[in-house]
Each structure stands twice: as C-alpha cells, then as structure tokens.
Amino acid sequence: MTTVIDGKKAAASVVDAVTSAATALERDTGRKPGLAVVIVGNDPASHAYVSSKSKMAKQCGFKSVQHTLPEETSQETLMGLVAELNADPEIDGILVQLPLPKHLDSDPVIQSILPEKDVDGLHVVNAGKLATGDAETGLVSCTPAGAMLLVRQIHGRDLSGLNAMVIGRSNLFGKPMAQLLLAANATVTIGHSRSRDLPAIARNADILVAAVGRAEMVKADWLKPGATVIDVGINRVPAPEKGEGKYKLVGDVAFAECAPVAAAISPVPGGVGPMTIAMLMANTVIAAYRAQGKVAPKF
Numbered sequence: 001m002t003t004v005i006d007g008k009k010a011a012a013s014v015v016d017a018v019t020s021a022a023t024a025l026e027r028d029t030g031r032k033p034g035l036a037v038v039i040v041g042n043d044p045a046s047h048a049y050v051s052s053k054s055k056m057a058k059q060c061g062f063k064s065v066q067h068t069l070p071e072e073t074s075q076e077t078l079m080g081l082v083a084e085l086n087a088d089p090e091i092d093g094i095l096v097q098l099p100l101p102k103h104l105d106s107d108p109v110i111q112s113i114l115p116e117k118d119v120d121g122l123h124v125v126n127a128g129k130l131a132t133g134d135a136e137t138g139l140v141s142c143t144p145a146g147a148m149l150l151v152r153q154i155h156g157r158d159l160s161g162l163n164a165m166v167i168g169r170s171n172l173f174g175k176p177m178a179q180l181l182l183a184a185n186a187t188v189t190i191g192h193s194r195s196r197d198l199p200a201i202a203r204n205a206d207i208l209v210a211a212v213g214r215a216e217m218v219k220a221d222w223l224k225p226g227a228t229v230i231d232v233g234i235n236r237v238p239a240p241e242k243g244e245g246k247y248k249l250v251g252d253v254a255f256a257e258c259a260p261v262a263a264a265i266s267p268v269p270g271g272v273g274p275m276t277i278a279m280l281m282a283n284t285v286i287a288a289y290r291a292q293g294k295v296a297p298k299f
Contacts, residue, residue, distance in 0.1 A: 035063070040104065214233070231266050
C-alpha cells in the first residue's frame with residue numbers, strides 16, 4: 001500500500017514545536033522572535049504568500065513586521081531598508097519576497113541580508129555552510145529543509161546505502177537538496193536538462209526528488225518500484241473538467257500513474273508546499289535563539 005505523505009500534518013507538527021520554542025524564549029529572555037517580511041510591488045501571488053507568512057508568524061507568537069513598498073521603489077531604497085532591519089536588534093529574520101519587480105536586481109539585496117538573519121537560507125555564506133556540513137551556525141533554504149523532513153519521516157535521519165536523485169540543479173532548491181541528502185549519507189545524483197537518459201538514471205533511485213517546473217514530467221516507468229518520491233513542482237494546468245477557463249495545480253510527477261509504483265509519494269498540493277512556510281518559522285526561531293546566545297532547537 002502506497003503511503004501518501006501528508007505535508008500539512010508534518011508542517012503542523014513543526015509549527016507546534018516552533019510555537020513552544022518561541023514561548024520558552026520569551027519566558028527566558030523577555031523577547032519574542034522577530035520576523036520582518038519585505039514585499040515590493042503588486043504581484044497578487046507574492047501578496048498571498050506574504051500574508052500567509054505574516055499570519056503564521058503571529059500564530060507562532062513572533063513579532064511580525066511587514067514592509068510593503070511601491071512598485072517603483074529604487075534599488076537604493078530597498079537596500080537601505082534591509083540595512084535598517086540588519087541593525088534592528090528585535091528582528092531575527094529578514095525575508096525579501098521574490099520575484100522583485102524587473103527594474104530591481106535581487107541578488108545584491110539578498111546578499112546584503114546578514115547571514116544570521118537570512119531565514120530564507122539564500123545567502124552565499126549559508127549556502128557555503130551547508131556545502132561544508134556546518135549545520136550548527138548556518139541556515140538552510142526552507143523548501144529543501146521541508147522536503148528533507150518529509151524524506152526523514154519515511155527513512156529516518158540516516159540514509160546510508162540509499163541512492164537518491166534530485167532532478168533539477170537550481171541554487172534555490174536542487175543544489176541545497178542534494179547537499180542535505182549527502183549530509184544524511186545518501187549516494188546522490190543530480191539530474192538536469194543536459195543529463196543523458198534521465199529516466200534510466202531515475203530508475204536507480206531509492207529516493208527521487210523532482211524540482212524542474214515541468215508538469216507531470218516524471219512518469220511511472222521512471223521509478224524504481226518501492227521508491228520514495230518527493231514532488232516539489234507546482235504547475236498550473238488547464239482543468240476543463242472543472243469548467244471553462246479553470247486551472248488545477250499539479251506537480252512535476254504524474255501522481256496518478258506513479259503512486260501505485262512508489263512506496264511513498266508526496267502529493268501536489270498538500271506535500272512539500274506547506275513545509276516551506278513551516279521551515280521559515282523554524283529558521284526564524286533558530287536565528288532568535290542564536291541571537292540570544294542559546295542552543296537552538298532542532299527540527
């Protein structure tokens with residue numbers, strides 16, 4: 001019987017642990033973890049994400065601050081705001097919602113966030129710490145951290161002897177995911193658009209993680225029977241069965257045909273998605289503990 005991995009349930013348990021840790025920190029130090037979210041412009045999807053992040057931060061007992069800047073905000077103004085937040089002792093985590101409007105260059109903005117406040121885990125210092133195995137002082141990018149937690153639910157913390165494959169090599173997900181799997185002792189392959197015969201490589205994987213942004217690309221014949229499949233893709237595709245002009249969300253894995261072959265599989269929606277915001281909260285509470293010189297909780 002295939003296990004359908006419940007990301008909502010896993011995320012709820014992380015949020016419970018974060019809330020307990022935040023309560024304990026406030027009791028011991030008199031201050032709440034502080035999260036500042038910065039959004040520029042009018043993108044509706046970004047605004048929806050930001051409001052859910054701010055709501056979750058309040059639910060966890062954080063000090064939650066949102067800065068909403070107009071579309072025409074200059075690079076200099078945005079960098080100035082990040083510098084202010086870096087200097088604010090009540091802010092432990094800074095998140096700049098991407099994508100930014102086209103006239104802004106996101107990379108200098110992200111790299112200007114202090115690494116210890118980079119709760120998105122995108123600073124080169126945090127990427128370097130992950131690559132060198134420093135789990136004690138770095139912060140891990142939220143979506144890979146969440147996907148890894150789902151892998152651990154099935155296989156535990158030690159993946160010795162297991163072959164893992166990540167399809168996708170982005171800095172945002174593919175590379176950090178591969179590093180996390182490697183740190184857990186898996187034998188790791190990264191597949192991408194230039195790989196020769198992806199299905200053949202995928203068939204060796206005990207753990208297959210798909211993150212390419214191509215709707216239902218991974219088919220049943222790509223899977224090793226009994227594999228664990230983590231689907232990170234979120235793709236909007238037409239859903240005429242729901243009515244004219246309607247859409248539905250699907251992953252990078254053809255769920256209906258892959259589920260019977262896999263031993264465990266994460267659905268879209270309801271799999272990795274809920275984990276991303278939960279791990280953002282986890283990173284914020286970790287950063288807050290470290291800022292107070294305390295041993296940070298593990299998730």
